Amino acid sequence: MRVRELAIPGAWEFTPTVRVDPRGGFAEMFKASEFEQVVGRPFDLLQINSSTSAAGVLRGIHYTEDPPGQAKYVTCTRGAFVDVVVDLRPDSPTFGAWDSIIIDDVDRRWVFLSEGLGHALLSLADDSTVTYLCSLEYSPEFDHAVDALDPDIGIAWPTADREGRALHLLRSPKDAEAPRLRETAVARRGVA
Template structure:
């Protein structure tokens, strides 16, 4: 497995080795020993989520108040997404920095983000499906969101899908009404 730390400290990209033959492909999507070596601690799995999205669906920027925070290990099992990580840790020297990785059903990369980081996904084709391994069960009172189009963050969202057709962004009403980064309570 190839492991690369992203430019946002506390976030990593995991690219598995794939073994294919005429029957299909096998890979290790998550391996605790490799994860722990890279991240420096075990992953405490508490919940697994699956989400399927049409092309242009933009989910996020979502975060969980820290503490307790929620770490995520995100893998695309079908289709393609742009996976975006944003540093939302109030005292971090990289507060507001973002990085992105294309995760898809070809390279089968995964992204890990530590507690305190924000997360957004843009589906790059219809029927794209992602799984999230989560370190905290869903706890709505800890959830928050930041506007994915906040110019202070400046995420460069693609406007064309994996098939070359233009993307029309589709967000939930809650995500569309999300506050700006400047409105985030940095004393949390």
């Protein structure tokens, strides 16, 4: 497995080696010993989620209050997504910065996000499916969102899908009404 730390400390890209033969392909998607060597701690799995999206569906930026925080290990099992990590840790030197990678059903990359990081996904193909492993069960009292189109964060979202067709963004009401980063409690903690 190839591992690359993203520009946001506490986030990594894991690209498995896919072995192909006449029967099909095989890849190790997670190996605790390798994960712990890279990240410096085990991954405590408490919940697994999956969602399917049409091209143009934009989910996030979602985050969980830290503490307790929620770490995620995310992959695309069908189609393709732009996966974006945003640093929402008020004391971090990269607070408000973001990085992105493409996760798809070809390279089978995974993204690990530590607690305190925000996460957003943009589907690049119809019926794209993402699966994410979580270190904390869903707790609505800790669940929050930041506007993924916040100009202060400035995420460079693609405007075309995998086939070059124009993407028309579709967001949930919760995501469309999410506050800008400077309006969130996490930002206020950074200036308090």
